Amino acid sequence: MPTPELPRADETNPWVRLSGSIKYRNRWMTLREDQVLRPDGQRGIYGVVEAAAATGVVALTPEQEVVLVGQYRYSTGRYSWEIVEGGAEPGETPLAAVQRELLEEAGLEAARWTPIPGEFQMSNCFTAELGYLFVAQDLRQVAQPTPEGTEQLTLARIPLRDALALIDRGVISDAVSVIGLLRAARMLAAGELQAGDARSE
Template identity: 40%
Template sequence: MDLTPLPSPEHPNPYTTTERRPIYDSPWIRVREDRFRHRRGAEGRYAVCGFHRTACGVLALDEADRVVLVGQWRYPLELYSWEIPEGGGEPHESPFEAVRRELAEEAGLQARVWEPLCFFHPSNSSTEEESFLFLATGLSTAEGHHPEDDEELVLHREPFGQCLQRVLSGEITDSLTAMALLALQARRGGVAAALDPALAERFFQRPDEHPSAGRSRWQNLGAP
């Protein structure tokens, strides 16, 4: 079913930015502080976290409809987490190239069939991070790939329905995993919509070929 776009105000951006100041930069994240005036009169500061890499994940299903899960310790949460294979795409990689690499490195697998599944912003109040999720089937062993030196991973295959239950019970909390599972469940339930062609292209293009407005801002911090 074709959807008409949701309504948008005539002038949607209420902020006037007067200054942008970089605060921190690392190979993974960067932080800046913006000063702003809101059209309703408020003035303040807005801290924005940016990501050098693109968040990519793959819902890999085997012939028994089991989900390939990766278990690992998540340092910021101080918790062990079960997730789909995922990672950060380098600037020179398309999301598709990045997620194929992650599936091979983390799970030792390759897939015969790949489909874009979902695109979303995981935390849009504080970061411009973008997430690209794929569905992969026709799995087979990928030789010669290993996790990185700072990764200690455990593999497990779980029936799709049980994975959904674990998301809804709060046992699986990773946002990419939850979105991928719920997106596929919606598709299987008859909720289907084609990706916008411009967005669909971005699944197979490098980030600099289709930069978002939020991520482009980091290239020109001096301009308000």
């Protein structure tokens, strides 16, 4: 299939950063405020949240079931069903981070890891944080889940098709999970993912 074309656009940066200062910092994020010249030439400010890479994994069984994690999200005040997710620690690669999260949250390891192509912009109006997604297959239960003290998790395995239906109904609304599940389904349909468990072949 040919790659669709978009209209030509001037992709040069119309913003001018004059200066910046750190307004807040903790273990997980930094809030920076920049003095800028806006695209219209007027002076202004722009707040940017800096954070380590976000990661997520669609853990897929040979029966095409996916592992979901349910938890209450403090920032939104809502319960959320999601794929396994987490942020990278300093110096940690996205793959190493998501492998650690899969073990901590679900007690699982995987023999086969496939990156979902692309760097995903988490919320590009106020953060430079990028997300990295993977599909994990040939899963093996190696331990009991050991979530962090900030996490009270419920684990579920449901057919991928049911997860897609929950996206359509708005039950799964976490952006990383929506992207990961939809992309994984397309990759599976296109033959880009192993259909079964390699250990059974």
